[in-house]
Amino acid sequence: MSKVCSITHTRPTKGSIIHRRGLAKKKGGIGQHVTKVVSRTFFPNLKTKRIWVAELKRFVRVKLTARALKTVAKNGAYSTLKGAGVI
Numbered sequence: 192m193s194k195v196c197s198i199t200h201t202r203p204t205k206g207s208i209i210h211r212r213g214l215a216k217k218k219g220g221i222g223q224h225v226t227k228v229v230s231r232t233f234f235p236n237l238k239t240k241r242i243w244v245a246e247l248k249r250f251v252r253v254k255l256t257a258r259a260l261k262t263v264a265k266n267g268a269y270s271t272l273k274g275a276g277v278i
Contacts (some may be wrong), residue, residue, distance in 0.1 A: 194234055198259040198275040201235040244268045244278065253277060 213222025224248040246269045
């Protein structure tokens with residue numbers, strides 16, 4: 192299954208983790224040094240939800256991020272899903 196939001200079209204993004212060694216100077220050490228940079232993937236906060244659409248009188252199953260759920264709650268299910276092209 193794809194990890195993409197139905198409304199905001201948010202998808203996984205690439206990033207990196209920086210591994211550091213040593214104690215920071217302001218904490219009394221001689222400074223931190225970067226030992227390795229490792230690539231990683233940031234995943235969106237996806238939820239699979241059944242949303243009741245009153246205009247259609249049926250449930251619609253969509254995969255949404257937590258932010259898109261707030262948008263649906265604020266603007267209404269039908270207008271938000273219609274604008275995104277889901278229904």
